[in-house]
Amino acid sequence: MSLHDDSGTRLTDAAERAVPGGTAEGRRTHPLGFIVGGIEGVRNAVLPMAALVFANDDLRLGLAAALGLGVVVAILSAGIGYLAWRRLTYRIGMDDIRVESGILSRAARSVPFERIQDVSLEQGLIPRLLGLVEVRFETGAGGKDELKLAYLSQAEGEALRETVRIRNSAPSGPVADDAGDETAGLRAAQTEAAPLFAMDGKRLLTFGLFEFSLAVVAVLAGAAQQFDFLLPFDLWDFDGWQQRLAGPGAWLQGLGFAAQVAGALIAAAILAVIGMATGLIRTVMRDWGFRLDRTDRGFRRRRGLFTRTDVVMPIHRVQAIEITTGMIRRLFGWHGLKFVSLARDSGSASHVVAPFARPAELVPIAGAAGFSLPQTADDALDWRRTSANYRINRALIESGLLLAVTAVLAAILLLNGEGVSQHWSQHWSQHWPLLFVAPAAAITHAIRQMFLWRHERHALDAHQIYDRSGWLAPKLSVGSRVKLQSAEIVQGPLARRRGYATLHLGLAGGKFALRGVEIARAGELRRAILASIHSRDFSALMQG
Amino acid sequence: MSTDHVEEAESPAAKPVGIGETTAPVERKDGLRPLHPDYAKVLRIWTLVIALPVLIAALIVESAQAIYPGVVLLPVLILLGLFVLRLPMRRYHARGYAVNDERLRVVRGLLFRSDTVVPFGRVQHIDVNRDLVERYYGLSTLTVHTAGSHNASVRLPGLLDEEARAMREAIRAQIGRETL
Known part of the structure; x- marks a missing residue:
């Protein structure tokens, strides 16, 4: 009816504007898009439809009900799809792509060309039959919150990709190379210099x-x-x-x-x-045959006995480094080095570049990635402790909880004993040692907090921020000041009263948080880091 | 940033000081700008939407007359009254923001206070969103997305729609600009 006429006029409208130029006016996605929505809605309704057929004793009645449900679902999803289509416009501006959408709530997203790292075209089965593509624009923000346009005609999608490529003349070429590229390493230079790091059989054992x-x-x-x-x-x-x-x-x-x-x-x-x-x-x-090389494309790591992996990590994607160790291996002077890398799959990919090495071996690897390591514990760096108040609060909270557990336990023991009064003393004598478990744990926790206060420290120099955390198996994180993304100071009710805060630093592909920092120090750190961040734009960082 | 922003930023005191003006007067001295007063109403309406089912449930329990009359309804009414009347105002006053040529600063939270700064040089893309209630009051929420795992998106609600759009343009203009 009126719906029909409307879509007809829109079709011609869209056809007129189908050529991607640089017009500032809003364009619509392909009008067949909501048909895809309708078909997909019916696909989701197939199971309920089948249930309707089999639930009815009368087959004809069941079939009719199922068919009716299918039609209703199709009309509903196509209708909503149509409304959504009417309300979605996108425009290619001089320096960004904008999409406005939403039937009741409105959402407008602006993605600057500088930040678009990759444009991908995707086709499901049904869109493919209709000659439609879904265009995804990938930015540094990662997969979760990117821009997508569903659906455009194939020609329009490709033209759009080309437009972005031309507008984005600022070279984002190296960025498109993925950090976890498995085959790229094979194309790297064949004449190899000495590896940056390798493990022989003895080391591996x-x-x-x-x-x-x-x-x-x-x-x-x-x-x-x-x-x-x-x-x-x-x-x-x-x-x-x-x-x-x-x-x-x-x-x-x-x-x-x-x-x-x-x-x-x-x-x-x-x-x-x-x-x-x-x-x-x-x-x-x-880790069989572990070998790390420095190639012109970045770090290349090969390892594995049965499953051999060959991974290239571009240097400019390394955001921070972590030096880890274990409770016992630390006593023998063994440490591991890991990169925090801006990779699409930061969750799954491991960026261990030296799993088991002497500190002296780690320095050149970190240096190749543009990071410097503190040489000794008491060097030029101004190491600061966490706030003592923070440690005291933590110890009090942890012990308090454990002591509360003890109180409850004691109450249960006493009440249980009352019921069988003649055995009470026996019952008590059997179980009283239980009451000492929680207090002992509470004391352990308090002692641990004391040691953490002595060992956990952070420092800031002209280019980097350092965080040493843990007591028995300490971890050292080193972040590059200019590569951080944001800075946040968070205070809970206790922290406000006691004058400390947590400083969260936005790190691409990982987390960097300093906990229990005195509030004045947190502000000082944030000011310094923000000044560093401001000195270079994100897109410039990405060019390596 | 456009000049009208600077002018507005300089006169935060001109804002009518009204209901529930007990929380955080310090912040305004911090150079933070308050959100649009209607944002408190937006918060209140959303709280009401959540409170309504609770109220209905309480009424049903009350009508069952299992215990003394009012034992359930009265505390629920007092609590909901606090939540709907008092809390949105306090949450509103706990929020504030500041913006200059380089960065956006957003302060929020009653119990857990957070103070976030996002440099424009790290913004990936920008959203201006409006839900139904916000649309009624002509308000918008500005969201900036960063590449960091923490603070991947920082929301600043309670801006006049045109103000949010102006801010988006201003941030947009800073992206990709080298300052060294």
Whole structure:
């Protein structure tokens, strides 16, 4: 009806404006787009329709109901799609692309050409049959909040991509290369210099020993729990176990204390062997032939025994670096180096560039990425502690919670005892040691906070910000001041009263937060960092 | 930034000081600009939308007359009254923003105060959004998106629509400009 006429006139309108030029007036997406919406709506309604057919005793009635539902859904989704189509316009301006959309709420998005890193055309099955494409514009903001236009005709989509390419004459070429490019490394220079970092067999074995893991034991225990119904006896029935011990196992009890201790030791040794073997096998499989090279396209990492990966990480995409270690390997002077990289798949891709190395070996790698490492603990850097108030508050909160648990536990013990008053003293004498678990944990937490206060520090120099966190397995994060994206100071109710704050720094592909910093210091850090950020535009950073 | 912004920024005191003017007078001295007063109404309407189902539920429980009359309804009414009348005003006063040639600063939060600064040189793209209530009052929400994982998008609600659009143009003009 009127809907029909309207779409007809729009069709000609759109056809008139189908050539992408540089006009400031709004354009509409392809009018067939809402048909795609209608078809997809029906596709979603297929299951309910099938249910209607089978739920009815009368097949004809069921079919009719299903057909009716299908028609209603199709009309509804096409109708909403049509309204949305009417309300969506986009325009290619002199320096940005704008899209305005929304039936009731209105949303207007402006994406500057400078920030568009990639334009991709996508086609589902139905759009493909209709000759339509979905155009996605990728910016540094990552996949979640990018701009997309669904649907344009194929020709229009390609023309739009070309327009962006021409307008975006500022070279964003290297950006389009993905950080996780698996094959690109093969094209890199064949004549290779000495690697930036490599691990020989001996290093790999040492590394494997430190990667002690009881994951296998956990998996077995988990499997036992999952599949215990398959066992001919109840695994968790302790009385049954005692009976079984009393039978053939009785000799074990008869062996006396020394033998039992020896048994326990043997069990522990077996666990240790399993854990080491697991760690060794996993490490060798993952990091066999580990080699890091510096190529003209960036860092190239090759590793793996069965699954060999070859990854190139462009240097300008490295946003920050992290030096990690473990509780025990630290005592032997082993550390690992990781990049925080602006990659589309920052969640899944690992950017470990030196998993197990001496500090002296890490310095040149970090240097190649444009980062400098603090040489010794007490060098020129002005290391600052977190606020003591913050540590005290944390200790008080953690201990307070644990002590509350103790109080509840004690109350339960007392109440339980009352019911069986003659056994009360016996009950109490059996369980009172439980009451000491939580206070002991509370004291441990308080001590931990004290050590954290002594060890966790941050520093700022002319180009970088440093954060050393953790106590037994400390981690050092180094961020480049100019590569940060934003700065935020957050204070909870306690923090406001006690004069400290958390400083969150926006980092592409990762997080960088300084917790428990005195409020004046937080403001000072933010001012300094903002001044650095302001000195260079994001697009200039991306050109490397 | 356009000149009218600067003029407005210099006269925050000209804003009528009214209801619930107890929270954070310090901020205004901080050089922060308040949001449009109608934004408090927008907040109130959305709170009301959330409060309504709770009120209906309370009425149903009350009509069942399981306990003494008023035992359920009275506390619920007091709480909702606080939420609808008092809270939006306080939230409104806790919010503020400042903008200059280089950066946007957004301050928000009653219990957890956050103070965010986004340099324009790090803005990826810009949104100007309006929901139904905002449209009724002629207000808009400006959102800037950054490449950071934290603060990936920073929202600044409660701007007059034309003001939000002017800010978008101003930010847009700063993007891609080298300052060194």
